[in-house]
Amino acid sequence: MPPLARASGKGMKRRPKLDWRFVQRFCSIQRVLFPSWSSQNVLMLGTLVGVTLTEQMIIYQVGVIPSQFYEALSDKDYGAFKNLAGLAFLLILLNSTLKSVDQYICSLMSVSWRKSLTESLHRAYFQGNVYYTLNVLREDIDNPDQRISQDTERLCKQMSTMVSRLIISPFTLVYYTYQCFYSTGWIGPVSIFGYFIVGTITNKILMGPIVSTLFEQEKLEGDFRFKHMQIRSNAESAAFYRAGKVEHMRTDRRLQTLLRCQKSLMNKELWLYIGVNTFDYLGGILSYIIISIPIFSGVYNNLSPGELSALISKNAFVCIYLISCFSQLIDLSTTLSDVAGYTHRIGELREVMDDILRTRCDYDPASGDSYDFDSDKVHSGPVDTAFILDCVSYKSPFSEQLLVEELSIKISQGSNLLVVGNTGTGKTSLLRVLNRLWEADSGYVQMTTCFGPRGILFLPQKPYLTDGTLREQIKDSKSLSLSLSLSLSLSLSLCRYDVLSPGEMQRLCFARLFYLQPKYAVLDEATSALTEDAEGQMYRGCKQLGMTLVSLGHRRSLEKYHDVSLKLCGEGRWELTKLKQE
Numbered sequence: 001m002p003p004l005a006r007a008s009g010k011g012m013k014r015r016p017k018l019d020w021r022f023v024q025r026f027c028s029i030q031r032v033l034f035p036s037w038s039s040q041n042v043l044m045l046g047t048l049v050g051v052t053l054t055e056q057m058i059i060y061q062v063g064v065i066p067s068q069f070y071e072a073l074s075d076k077d078y079g080a081f082k083n084l085a086g087l088a089f090l091l092i093l094l095n096s097t098l099k100s101v102d103q104y105i106c107s108l109m110s111v112s113w114r115k116s117l118t119e120s121l122h123r124a125y126f127q128g129n130v131y132y133t134l135n136v137l138r139e140d141i142d143n144p145d146q147r148i149s150q151d152t153e154r155l156c157k158q159m160s161t162m163v164s165r166l167i168i169s170p171f172t173l174v175y176y177t178y179q180c181f182y183s184t185g186w187i188g189p190v191s192i193f194g195y196f197i198v199g200t201i202t203n204k205i206l207m208g209p210i211v212s213t214l215f216e217q218e219k220l221e222g223d224f225r226f227k228h229m230q231i232r233s234n235a236e237s238a239a240f241y242r243a244g245k246v247e248h249m250r251t252d253r254r255l256q257t258l259l260r261c262q263k264s265l266m267n268k269e270l271w272l273y274i275g276v277n278t279f280d281y282l283g284g285i286l287s288y289i290i291i292s293i294p295i296f297s298g299v300y301n302n303l304s305p306g307e308l309s310a311l312i313s314k315n316a317f318v319c320i321y322l323i324s325c326f327s328q329l330i331d332l333s334t335t336l337s338d339v340a341g342y343t344h345r346i347g348e349l350r351e352v353m354d355d356i357l358r359t360r361c362d363y364d365p366a367s368g369d370s371y372d373f374d375s376d377k378v379h380s381g382p383v384d385t386a387f388i389l390d391c392v393s394y395k396s397p398f399s400e401q402l403l404v405e406e407l408s409i410k411i412s413q414g415s416n417l418l419v420v421g422n423t424g425t426g427k428t429s430l431l432r433v434l435n436r437l438w439e440a441d442s443g444y445v446q447m448t449t450c451f452g453p454r455g456i457l458f459l460p461q462k463p464y465l466t467d468g469t470l471r472e473q474i475k476d477s478k479s480l481s482l483s484l485s486l487s488l489s490l491s492l493s494l495c496r497y498d499v500l501s502p503g504e505m506q507r508l509c510f511a512r513l514f515y516l517q518p519k520y521a522v523l524d525e526a527t528s529a530l531t532e533d534a535e536g537q538m539y540r541g542c543k544q545l546g547m548t549l550v551s552l553g554h555r556r557s558l559e560k561y562h563d564v565s566l567k568l569c570g571e572g573r574w575e576l577t578k579l580k581q582e
């Protein structure tokens, strides 16, 4: 099967836009945020609808109070004025409380959405080897880490700022359209709807280029952060190379590219802001134009000046509020363009992760299940065998040249295998194929023993230590059958890569192995940083614990711990020889 990387169509990538694809990706994200009617997010949204509806009722009451003030003042009715002032004060207090509760629920929802979306992305990212394929083999997805951490957070925040305005819009639009029609006849609602349609079309045109530029800006933001992370995690090596000057230049270059993109985004946003602000101010004038029509056509000629001012005040409120409902929707276009950019980035990541899972050769399209190396489920085969390779050919993902051709070998209990060969001949790649990180080009690979303590463990060339205490790295020190001359005590709180020497890290990996005591240990130059004495101690330890070893290495000293040698000779050739035991 061809490597996944070749399946990734770099050239087929479409520019992210506010299109049907956006709608599909947005809806698929909503299904993650609102998985069922009884989910917490749905309940929060329901509460928000309740709060905003009550808020709108109060706003209406507050809005019509000025017209009642006009009436009370023109009638010089002190009692009515006093009651109105008290009522206005109470309503305003209630309104501000409800508005704050509304904002509070929106913030809570943003956090809750982030939790649901990030957890769902994590589930896919850490399933099988998706994180490996995504970071190492796929070129079509930039900065997955940034998409999961920053873009998700921003998407949820922007959506939460939109939600309370959006969910209430249908109610306010219907209600105020009716009120507007009641006061001004058909001319009011028709002109306001026309104004909204023109505003929406204009903003849609202005938003187009913003979505793709925002997408690009987020990519460059990730690249810039990655550069700093690279320096942070390789600070010592960089310092030995005196790489400060070069790295300074390269990091500045990334910053400049990012800032150029940010400026271009701002230039595009300027036109959108001009559009949005023009529609906002036009909206303010439009309400008076609408009200003027029945007044100048003599509809209200029979009213006294006091009644007319009260009516103008009430009508003005209704029209202005309806226009402001539409203006708010138009204002959302800047937020919507952000939401579209982030939706595309997260949607694309989800699609690629699904694709990786689907294209795995162990994926069963009928059941949707995939063979999981983390579980105890393994292909059936002889009990005393770890791997069976039959006519296996493999190559690196971005090359057409086969590293090894038609390799047939059985790795069985008690037969320790040493894999040797020049640099780049495909030794580690063989382990990648065995571990199903890479798919073989042809042939048949079978792992007949489970991965884990009772089965097979891999010790990669570059030791992997997670965050946590030293004890957590090896689980417990009690089973160490060899004294590990680690210069660090077990109380060390954080065991990071830059604290331990490469030799100490390799010893720690062996400590893990001695603790877990697998049946098979696959060691990729696992003792390259140790002295021959220490190497001997480690290998003897493994043998005492009954492990069968598959080692990769250049040292001749390794031969005495193995029974068979597989030499990779380059250009696809290989040789299998029996080793003489001392």
Ligand SMILES: Nc1ncnc2c1ncn2[C@@H]1O[C@H](COP(=O)(O)OP(=O)(O)OP(=O)(O)O)[C@@H](O)[C@H]1O
Binding pocket: 136, 137, 396, 397, 398, 403, 421, 422, 423, 424, 425, 426, 427, 428, 429, 430
């Ligand atoms: N992720 C990758 N993407 C593309 N090519 C890769 C990748 N990893 C390794 N290769 C290429 O595959 C070839 C074999 O690499 P491999 O790591 O198997 O070499 P090796 O025999 O283990 O070498 P060494 O003795 O230095 O460890 C090399 O040419 C390497 O550049």
